[in-house]
Amino acid sequence: MFALFDDAGKFLAGRVMSEADSSMQIELDSGKRVKVKAANVLLKFAKPSPAELIAQAAAQATDIDTDLVWEVAPEEDFGFDELAREYFSDNADAVQQAAMLMRLFETPHYFHRRGKGRFKKAPEDILKQALVAIERKKQIALQIEQWAQELAAGQCPAPIKDQLYKILFKPDKNGAEYKAVVEAAKQAQRAPLDLLKDAGAIDSPYQFHWKRFLFENFPKGTGFPALEAPPIKDELPVSPAQAFSIDDSMTTEIDDALSVQGLGSGTVVFGIHIAAPSLAILPGSPIDGVARGRMSTVYMPGHKITMLPDDVVQTYTLQEGRDCPAVSLYVTFDEATLAVQSSETKLERVPIVSNLRHDQLDGVITEPTLTGEAQATYAHAAELAFAFRLAKHLKAQREVVRGKPETFNRPDYSFKLVSEAGTNTMHDGIEPTGVEQVLIGTRQRGAPLDLIVAEAMILANSTWGGWLAELGVPGIYRSQASLQPGIKVRMSTKPAPHAGMGVAQYTWATSPLRRYVDLVNQWQIVACAKNGRTAALAAPFKPKDAELFAVISNFDTAYSTYNGFQSAMERYWTLTYLGQPDLSELACAVMVNGLVRADSLPLVFKAIGADNLPRHARVRVRITGVDLLTLDVHASVIARLDEAGSTTDEGDTEGEGDEEVLDNAGPLTLAIDVSDADAPTGDAPTA
Numbered sequence: 001m002f003a004l005f006d007d008a009g010k011f012l013a014g015r016v017m018s019e020a021d022s023s024m025q026i027e028l029d030s031g032k033r034v035k036v037k038a039a040n041v042l043l044k045f046a047k048p049s050p051a052e053l054i055a056q057a058a059a060q061a062t063d064i065d066t067d068l069v070w071e072v073a074p075e076e077d078f079g080f081d082e083l084a085r086e087y088f089s090d091n092a093d094a095v096q097q098a099a100m101l102m103r104l105f106e107t108p109h110y111f112h113r114r115g116k117g118r119f120k121k122a123p124e125d126i127l128k129q130a131l132v133a134i135e136r137k138k139q140i141a142l143q144i145e146q147w148a149q150e151l152a153a154g155q156c157p158a159p160i161k162d163q164l165y166k167i168l169f170k171p172d173k174n175g176a177e178y179k180a181v182v183e184a185a186k187q188a189q190r191a192p193l194d195l196l197k198d199a200g201a202i203d204s205p206y207q208f209h210w211k212r213f214l215f216e217n218f219p220k221g222t223g224f225p226a227l228e229a230p231p232i233k234d235e236l237p238v239s240p241a242q243a244f245s246i247d248d249s250m251t252t253e254i255d256d257a258l259s260v261q262g263l264g265s266g267t268v269v270f271g272i273h274i275a276a277p278s279l280a281i282l283p284g285s286p287i288d289g290v291a292r293g294r295m296s297t298v299y300m301p302g303h304k305i306t307m308l309p310d311d312v313v314q315t316y317t318l319q320e321g322r323d324c325p326a327v328s329l330y331v332t333f334d335e336a337t338l339a340v341q342s343s344e345t346k347l348e349r350v351p352i353v354s355n356l357r358h359d360q361l362d363g364v365i366t367e368p369t370l371t372g373e374a375q376a377t378y379a380h381a382a383e384l385a386f387a388f389r390l391a392k393h394l395k396a397q398r399e400v401v402r403g404k405p406e407t408f409n410r411p412d413y414s415f416k417l418v419s420e421a422g423t424n425t426m427h428d429g430i431e432p433t434g435v436e437q438v439l440i441g442t443r444q445r446g447a448p449l450d451l452i453v454a455e456a457m458i459l460a461n462s463t464w465g466g467w468l469a470e471l472g473v474p475g476i477y478r479s480q481a482s483l484q485p486g487i488k489v490r491m492s493t494k495p496a497p498h499a500g501m502g503v504a505q506y507t508w509a510t511s512p513l514r515r516y517v518d519l520v521n522q523w524q525i526v527a528c529a530k531n532g533r534t535a536a537l538a539a540p541f542k543p544k545d546a547e548l549f550a551v552i553s554n555f556d557t558a559y560s561t562y563n564g565f566q567s568a569m570e571r572y573w574t575l576t577y578l579g580q581p582d583l584s585e586l587a588c589a590v591m592v593n594g595l596v597r598a599d600s601l602p603l604v605f606k607a608i609g610a611d612n613l614p615r616h617a618r619v620r621v622r623i624t625g626v627d628l629l630t631l632d633v634h635a636s637v638i639a640r641l642d643e644a645g646s647t648t649d650e651g652d653t654e655g656e657g658d659e660e661v662l663d664n665a666g667p668l669t670l671a672i673d674v675s676d677a678d679a680p681t682g683d684a685p686t687a
Helices: 050-061 066-072 080-087 094-105 124-152 158-162 164-169 176-188 192-198 205-217 286-294 310-316 367-371 381-402 448-470 516-538 546-578 658-664
Strands: 002-007 010-019 023-027 033-037 041-045 111-113 118-121 243-247 256-261 267-275 298-300 303-305 322-334 340-357 412-418 437-443 477-479 490-492 585-590 595-598 604-606 618-627 632-640
Touching: 002 023, 002 033, 002 050, 002 094, 010 050, 010 094, 041 094, 050 094, 066 080, 066 094, 080 094, 080 118, 124 158, 124 176, 124 192, 158 164, 158 176, 164 176, 164 192, 164 205, 176 192, 205 546, 243 448, 256 340, 256 381, 256 448, 267 340, 267 381, 267 448, 286 516, 286 546, 298 546, 322 448, 322 516, 340 448, 340 516, 367 381, 381 448, 412 546, 437 546, 448 516, 490 546, 516 546, 546 618, 595 618, 604 632
Parallel strands: 243 340
Antiparallel strands: 002 010, 002 041, 010 023, 023 033, 111 118, 243 256, 256 267, 267 322, 298 303, 322 340, 412 437, 477 490, 585 595, 585 618, 595 604, 618 632
């Protein structure tokens, strides 16, 4: 005697060795003996053999007309053997009964299972819906196969091109477009990115990087809703100071300006004036919602995405020729010793008499003219001379606290994109397309005008940070426990020393038109200026306010993302610059892990042959190729430029920043996994 039984949805058959009331011992063709519950035994038969029954039943099952079976099936529950006798004949044999069992089991949309060997036919409306779904799934499978074949042949179907960035970086693994890319990659035995690039899915490397960034961070676009800048209702006195700002020519968000009063009197009042959008924009207002959604202006070569609409920015920016609302910090110094005598914060309107542009004046306003070694023929010469002397003094004081001097051994680089029409994209507000000519200029870090502005902002941010703490008003601080490698700057709501700056506490409050953290801190500072010792009660954010922690978290994420994108686009345009015929070789300094840093360009990359060279070794590197899509550089060391074993220091003396360099030099990562197109939707692994 043989028996057919159900083993977890799989039909097996074998010889019955023994039988009890509730179970059987059955020997399979493999010789294995299994104990089977009697309830799982569906059919007993004497012939044919178990293997023949399974094979013959499977063959006959495919010939059964499922629609006819559904028509003749009773409305109530039934057994497969009953329906076999109805369909075949009253004398349906074991093979025919097993065939009917298999057919019913594999068509659950026609017949619902009601127990071991028991079924009930599906209602007509449910069956129709199921058949439509099955047909749709079949058509989708055909569509996936067609798209995959087109991709493998070098043609990109429009639906896949339209969802390119979603497929690559935030895929729906159940989507037909994603599955088609995975299938095509398997068929062609190629990486998905290479496959899509060759199929024409990517218009250009620049558009790839730009649109990816927008897809991930500005899915609704970079435009602003219709918003009007609210007026400042406070009656603000006009300051007697005559202020001037120092920025790049492309800067439209002029946040800060400086003034100097009392020269020659023995007591000098140094003014730091910050644009005051906080006097009009209130927490929770529509404009605040926009600023909080973006958290910061996004910078990149030749273009920027502002935190606030341009009309709003222009309302509060420190434009020359206007009396501009400002939060002013006045610090009184002894003119001879530069000792601090007092400080005061005022809310006022400040006359802005000049917007100085350092890119136009760096060659004019130099250290010799500021120190009197050469004649100064520019505006604000006396004020700038004092500001420069003060900046050097403040820097020296900070370096004592830091424990070591601040050194800048590498220049800053500036990027200028020139359109086909010959215009500057940043100046004209034109969004780059990727075909522009790129010009890379250098500017020594720590130039006199830079030093003046930097020290003034550090003075303001550290002074205001201490004032907030003194009045018990929370703010958003930046701190660094030490200068040891790996100790990074962190943000918190409590003051703490900033070892990198060499100050007791440090806030960000001097760029409220460009950074949301600065706007938040300015609200708190304004509350202090208006309310003094009772400011803690009037400030928008109270101690341990959950909103402050949320701002820190969101800002930190956004700011890191924006900085990463800026670095990537600077790398893109630098690699584009490398495409010029005379730039096939570069002088470089060896770093770590085979990385080298170019002397004349903002570029760090791996070079074959650099792994075993000492750090800071001078080498000449030949560029053999660049990939503008992955931002990779292919290069090799061809010569040493210094004596073997030399460790002349031309870069960071403590390795500061190498971790970020390694991150930025890494490969492009995708969220597409060619190993499993049918995985559930969710966080996808990188490939």
